[in-house]
Amino acid sequence: SSELTQDPAVSVALGQTVRITCQGDSLRSYYASWYQQKPGQAPVLVIYGKNNRPSGIPDRFSGSSSGNTASLTITGAQAEDEADYYCNSRDSSGNPLVFGGGTKLTVL
Amino acid sequence: QVQLQESGPGLVKPSETLSLTCTVSGGSISSYYWSWIRQPPGKGLEWIGYIYYSGSTNYNPSLKSRVTISVDTSKNQFSLKLSSVTAADTAVYYCARGRVTVDYYYMDVWGKGTTVTVSS
Numbered sequence: 001s002s003e004l005t006q007d008p009a010v011s012v013a014l015g016q017t018v019r020i021t022c023q024g025d026s027l028r029s030y031y032a033s034w035y036q037q038k039p040g041q042a043p044v045l046v047i048y049g050k051n052n053r054p055s056g057i058p059d060r061f062s063g064s065s066s067g068n069t070a071s072l073t074i075t076g077a078q079a080e081d082e083a084d085y086y087c088n089s090r091d092s093s094g095n096p097l098v099f100g101g102g103t104k105l106t107v108l
Numbered sequence: 109q110v111q112l113q114e115s116g117p118g119l120v121k122p123s124e125t126l127s128l129t130c131t132v133s134g135g136s137i138s139s140y141y142w143s144w145i146r147q148p149p150g151k152g153l154e155w156i157g158y159i160y161y162s163g164s165t166n167y168n169p170s171l172k173s174r175v176t177i178s179v180d181t182s183k184n185q186f187s188l189k190l191s192s193v194t195a196a197d198t199a200v201y202y203c204a205r206g207r208v209t210v211d212y213y214y215m216d217v218w219g220k221g222t223t224v225t226v227s228s
Contacts, residue, residue, distance in 0.1 A: 030213075033212060049209070097158070
């Protein structure tokens with residue numbers, strides 16, 4: 001079935017590195033895109049494709065993929081990175097497009 | 109830069125049809141995929157469907173029987189209709205611009221979202 005699995009919550013100390021993961025069969029065929037959502041705001045694209053950042057996204061955000069797992073890495077997390085993060089992928093098994101359940105990132 | 113703005117009723121009665129429009133400004137609706145996504149209170153994002161500017165569509169199978177997405181290129185707008193709504197359809201509804209390649213899809217411009225409540 002079409003499904004992307006994320007850890008519900010992750011925490012990181014200020015200035016440290018954190019990896020947020022997304023697992024699913026579709027990731028063996030397709031790259032994930034990653035979205036940051038702060039409370040009361042619309043999602044913002046932070047990573048897409050193999051490892052592409054839209055204009056304006058800091059270079060501390062990076063993406064990678066291996067097997068059925070996609071990862072979003074924040075190197076040197078800042079207080080403003082505290083948010084919910086969602087992965088999203090194409091899928092060929094039935095649902096053309098699917099979101100992960102989201103990961104709440106806390107910066108300590 | 110391109111901006112998206114959702115519009116439509118904030119309150120819909122159960123069993124009726126939810127109708128929303130997304131207006132694209134600052135750019136053309138051509139050559140992109142246009143999605144609707146929703147987020148129930150306190151929950152995650154759910155993709156509803158998308159339409160290519162030419163009119164071809166693709167929907168979430170779980171909603172397909174109730175969803176229609178259409179596009180009006182002359183007005184630079186696309187629209188969502190969701191029929192037979194229940195309280196479970198209460199959510200913030202977002203429209204977004206999407207791009208598709210062979211091995212990925214991403215949505216790079218989003219509207220601010222509009223809250224729709226289903227209640228009598």
